[in-house]
Amino acid sequence: MNNALALAYAQRLIACESVTPASGGVFDALEDMLVPLGFTVERFMSGEDDDNPAHGAPVENLFAIRTASGGHFAFAGHVDVVPPGNGWTGDPFVPEIKGDLLHGRGAVDMKGSIAAFVAALHDIPKDAGTISLIITGDEEGPAIHGTRALITHMQKRGSIPDYCLVGEPTSVNRLGDIIKIGRRGSVNMWISVAGTQGHVAYPHLADNPIPRLIAILAEIEAITLDDGTDWFQASNIEITDLNVGNKATNVIPAKAEARLSIRFNDLQNGDALVLRLRELVERHGGTLTAMISGEAFLTPPGALSAAISDAVEAVVGIAPEASTTGGTSDARFLTKICPVVEFGLCNATMHKLDEAVAIADLSALTEIYRRVALKMLAA
Numbered sequence: 520m521n522n523a524l525a526l527a528y529a530q531r532l533i534a535c536e537s538v539t540p541a542s543g544g545v546f547d548a549l550e551d552m553l554v555p556l557g558f559t560v561e562r563f564m565s566g567e568d569d570d571n572p573a574h575g576a577p578v579e580n581l582f583a584i585r586t587a588s589g590g591h592f593a594f595a596g597h598v599d600v601v602p603p604g605n606g607w608t609g610d611p612f613v614p615e616i617k618g619d620l621l622h623g624r625g626a627v628d629m630k631g632s633i634a635a636f637v638a639a640l641h642d643i644p645k646d647a648g649t650i651s652l653i654i655t656g657d658e659e660g661p662a663i664h665g666t667r668a669l670i671t672h673m674q675k676r677g678s679i680p681d682y683c684l685v686g687e688p689t690s691v692n693r694l695g696d697i698i699k700i701g702r703r704g705s706v707n708m709w710i711s712v713a714g715t716q717g718h719v720a721y722p723h724l725a726d727n728p729i730p731r732l733i734a735i736l737a738e739i740e741a742i743t744l745d746d747g748t749d750w751f752q753a754s755n756i757e758i759t760d761l762n763v764g765n766k767a768t769n770v771i772p773a774k775a776e777a778r779l780s781i782r783f784n785d786l787q788n789g790d791a792l793v794l795r796l797r798e799l800v801e802r803h804g805g806t807l808t809a810m811i812s813g814e815a816f817l818t819p820p821g822a823l824s825a826a827i828s829d830a831v832e833a834v835v836g837i838a839p840e841a842s843t844t845g846g847t848s849d850a851r852f853l854t855k856i857c858p859v860v861e862f863g864l865c866n867a868t869m870h871k872l873d874e875a876v877a878i879a880d881l882s883a884l885t886e887i888y889r890r891v892a893l894k895m896l897a898a
Contacts, residue, residue, distance in 0.1 A: 524641060525881040526621065528552060528634035530614040532598065533623035539599035541656035542579035549581060549598065549654065552637050557645055558583040558652070563672065566664030573810075578657035578664040582672055589648035592895045593680035594636045594888070595666065595853055596687075597658030600625040606872045620875040628869035631876045632686030632884060639889035648896030651680060658849050662812075666849040670856060682823045682895045683859045684888070685850045688866035689842075694880045695831035695887070699861035700824055701750060701817035701843040702851055706789045707759075708779040708796055710735060712805040716773035725771040729763065732775040735803045739779065739796065744787060750817055751784030751843050784843075785815040813851035816859075817843065822898050823860045823891075830890035831862075834883050862887075 531552075535545035542564075550560045561584075566577040603611035603624045611624040625631070633654070643650065653673070655665030673679060689697045712732045717725025736758055744754035760778035781792055789811035800807040818824070824841060831839050839862075850859045864884060868874045 525635045525638035525885045526878055528637055529621060529626065529631045529876070529881060532630035532634055533614040533621075533625050534612060535598075536612045537598050537600055537625070537656070538602050539657060539659040540576050540578045541599035545598045546579055546581050546656070549633070549637070553583045553652070556585065556640050558585045561672070565668035569664065573661065574663040575657065575661040578655065578668070580656060580665060580669050580672070581654040582651065582669055582678075583654070584649065584651040584678055585645060586649045587646050590896045590898055591649040591651065591678070591680045592892050593651045593653055593683040593857075595653040595683055595685045595849060596629050596633045596636075597655045597665070597849065598625075598630065598633065599656045599659050600628070600630070601659050601870050604872060608873055611874075616878070617875075619878055621878055621881070622873055622875045624874055626868075626874050626876040627688045627864050627866060628874070629686050629688060629863060631881055632688070632863040635881055635884040636686060636888045638885045639892065642889050643892055647893060650892065650896070651678060653683070653853070655849065662849065666852045670852060673856070680857050681898070683853050683857050684823070684827070684891060685848060685853065685859060685861040686863040687848050687850070687861045688864045688869050689861050690863065690865040691867070692865070693835070693837070694865055694877075694883055695835045695837050695839050697842050698824060698827050698839045699843065699845065699848075699850070700820065700841045701785070702813070702815065702845065702847055703751060703754070703782045703784055703843065704787065704789055704815035704851070705812040705847050706781045706783070706792055706809055707812070708781070708793070708807055708809045710777045710779065710800050710805055710807050712775045712803070714771070714773055714775070717771045719769050719771055722771065727771045728775040729772065731803050731805065732777060735800055735805055736777060738799055744783065748784055748786060751815070754781065754783035754787050756781045783815055785817055787815065789814055813847045816851055816854040818854065818858045818860055821858065823858050823895060826891045826894040826898075827860055827862050827887070830887045830894070833890065834887050
């Protein structure tokens with residue numbers, strides 16, 4: 520195996536400035552890598568007709584497939600990155616090797632793992648089975664027109680994989696210590712309580728919404744949703760913002776608002792949580808709006824997680840822990856069409872200044888991905 524290939528691919532991808540939503544150059548680079556390997560590459564824009572500003576700008580997506588008889592194994596990821604921010608020691612989009620590390624925005628999350636998978640393809644025979652790549656330019660943003668649109672595209676062309684590996688950076692202390700077999704669901708809620716503005720000296724002529732909002736939040740704070748499961752921690756409700764915006768000391772405000780974020784396990788579901796909290800809020804005279812980002816999902820330990828664990832142990836000598844911790848990922852969409860497990864690089868520097876990946880980890884991840892793909896294509 521050419522150990523320098525993943526590094527070269529990672530450098531090329533990092534050099535493409537692809538702050539979310541990504542399009543153009545970074546997809547050109549990926550297409551140039553895949554076509555010589557026998558892949559049919561299909562690129563399309565999604566969301567061009569969506570005028571909802573909350574859904575963001577139109578998004579470019581890429582589906583690549585190399586068909587053969589046998590199983591169908593997919594790799595999913597994203598080429599968009601979060602804004603680099605100020606304070607980098609170098610240019611975040613000029614890949615730079617310092618010692619044993621490759622620095623650049625996206626090195627870990629997740630251009631490095633995409634580079635490793637593409638490098639692994641060089642050592643996977645074309646007749647081993649069908650391989651596809653599901654790559655979006657909108658994972659770090661609203662994620663409305665990204666992987667969901669790719670799934671629709673795959674369904675229309677009849678290309679649903681048997682298994683899918685998502686290359687998110689799941690490792691914590693060293694490469695291979697954590698794989699993700701599920702994720703908690705996520706819902707954000709906005710509470711608004713209307714009142715009547717007035718002078719504090721004449722409260723009978725006004726209606727202060729703040730006490731009612733406090734009562735709502737106190738009741739919510741007292742809720743215990745569940746105690747967790749064998750695979751998931753307990754669901755939790757967090758109050759993430761309070762807003763009245765009253766700059767005057769002698770005015771009773773006309774409105775008070777709050778925002779909640781709920782991360783929930785597979786004992787709950789988004790619609791039921793919204794209904795429960797809306798009934799509570801409306802009982803106190805308020806209103807509630809909500810946005811469900813994703814439902815909880817679990818891929819019980821099976822063939823895919825076993826293949827990843829075996830490959831990790833063979834390459835880096837440790838047995839990974841199966842976990843469901845952390846935030847959401849696009850696996851929440853892909854789990855609806857096939858079994859999904861997430862595994863990738865160490866996440867210590869993702870979204871941080873001077874994001875960096877260990878060059879040795881790129882090489883090791885390439886070999887792990889090669890072994891997993893071969894095993895699952897033969898399953």
